[in-house]
Amino acid sequence: MNDSQGSLSAGTRPDHAPADHPRIPAPKLGVLIANLGTPDHYDYWSMRRYLGEFLSDKRVIDIPNWKWQPLLQLIILTKRPFTSGKNYKSIWNHDKGESPLMTITKAQTEALAQRMEGMFGDQVMVDFCMRYGNPSTRSVVDRMVKAGCEKILFFPLYPQYAGATTATANDEFFRALMKQKRQPAARTVPAYFDSPHYIEALAQSVERAYDAAPERPELLIASYHGMPRRYLMEGDPYHCQCQKTTRLLRERLGWGADSIHTTFQSVFGREEWLRPYTVEHVAELAKSGVKRIAVVAPAFSADCIETLEEIEGEIREAFEHAGGESFTYIPCLNDDPLHMDVLAHLAAENLSGWTG
Template sequence: MSADTPAMPNIGPARAERVGVLLVNLGTPDTADARGVRVYLREFLSDARVIEDQGLLWKLILNGIILVVRPRRKALDYQKIWNIEKNESPLKTITRAQAEKLAASLADSQVVVDWGMRYGNPSIRARMEALAAQGCKRILVVPLYPQYSAATTATVCDEVSRVLQSMRAQPAVRFAPAYPVDATYIDALAASITAHLATLPFKPELIVASFHGMPQKYVDLGDPYYEQCVATTEALRTKLGLGIEDLQLTFQSRFGNDEWLQPYTDKTIAGLAKSGIRRIAVVTPGFAADCLETLEEIAQENAEIFKHNGGEQFAFIPCLNDSDGGMDVIRQLVMRELQGWI
């Protein structure tokens, strides 16, 4: 180097680029009252991925009937399961715990873990902006839906895309895919079911696998959700060594007057009791975390339906949540999708 050549500044070793991981679940009201539920339902039911016909008739029904009547009733349901200590829904409590445990397991890497909700708070926008502010030039978005649906997985991608449109310095973004027959997921479900059944004072005559429903016409138009629910159930039967009558697939949470995916959970459970079945267990493999649809609709409402129709013993098997098995599923999914980034 000649004397006229300026010396290069000593900037030290390059700092590893930070990578963000954003866990996303469906969402929850901020409060367990009619106002909180109304705000949540307005956002949820105004999404064209959820209710595809957002025409004038739907807007009249939504604003003139649903948002007037339904929030009061659903608020009472939320109050049955509300986390009083933290003043939040169990879904929010569990999703936070999943993010914290994932972050702890990745503590020695450059990965920053956060969590958000598609509807309600913390919003995807707020958490995407927070990750970017922490220097994350790359973000892996993980929709916590084992089975893909346009009404769940795709709407997360839609919202992330809207956020990116408003960001001048956009991070690179990846979306983790659904995992309906992932070996770690099926193993964790089977282990959870087996462990829970071992704690019961009775032996169920069969297990019902209840997935969230959707309008049949969505599947007719090409949504792969139904076939992925079937694939999950078949893989779980194989893992547990059960037949089709031992582990029955059903769909819950239908809404409105359209035909939804069948068989319906509530009608199936009532029919089982009427046919002489006295002991059943219900598992909800399509939910990564317990929420209103599992803790109230299944564990309480459908338990009452079963007993009202002659059933005697009903067991609800919790979701994987932030259990060791549940965290194994999330961790292996994240590490696989981060390949090439860390």
């Protein structure tokens, strides 16, 4: 450290600096975990703001603005906030006044911070942001820089990479860095769809669910968030990474080739998406005589509207209505200790060379 910087402690001036020099916090490393996002509430205007931000993202909907925005603003955002708000209300954490995703992400942040402190002492600051809604990526990056983070590891909580998830989260992080006078050094954590630690945590969650089931499910459905099939053809690796996650999970469990089916949920619009669609596939299974299935959602690091309402609601109903008798939803890894060990391992691995 040269004379112009001097020895710094929290909120001090550099050695040899004039009296009017701004105080500078002690240097830190930052780990910033990021999830998709959540509305602030399930009322109409909160839902409209959230959906407007989400559905205006070019990584999510890449239709030209002149064609998409009139449809979005005049039709979709007039009607959809009511139905989406009703769905959010059905899963809302009313005690804490927030969505389950927010509750879980806070718990994940706290657990990761404890593990980082155990590894690195007070050297690392851990925080979280949302790509859409609050806390915004920009606000948290600003807070971390002001707290002294001179290097930030950005960690999108998506095991499989997709342009509409990982890439747009990274985009927003880089845009936030553009606003900083003193820009920190930055790294991003890559997809971890084939990490042995992640696969192990996923496998153990399946084993626990199967051990607790009154009767063993006949099939396991690995339901991933969908995307337009066109994105795959344009080079997005998401579909391939989902397929590999399923294969590695099956191999770790020691199951046969047809014991796990890969499907895709959350289809939106008229364009063809990745198939098979989960809601259709489970109904077809029930009609073919399958009575007991379990569903796991390996693309989600935390339970949210797509798991708690869509899988537990729409997809469960499709299976049961078609004749299925036993539907087991296996929760996301959330803040399970083994999952948090996985995230801590990945964070520490990507902090290599930055930590003392």
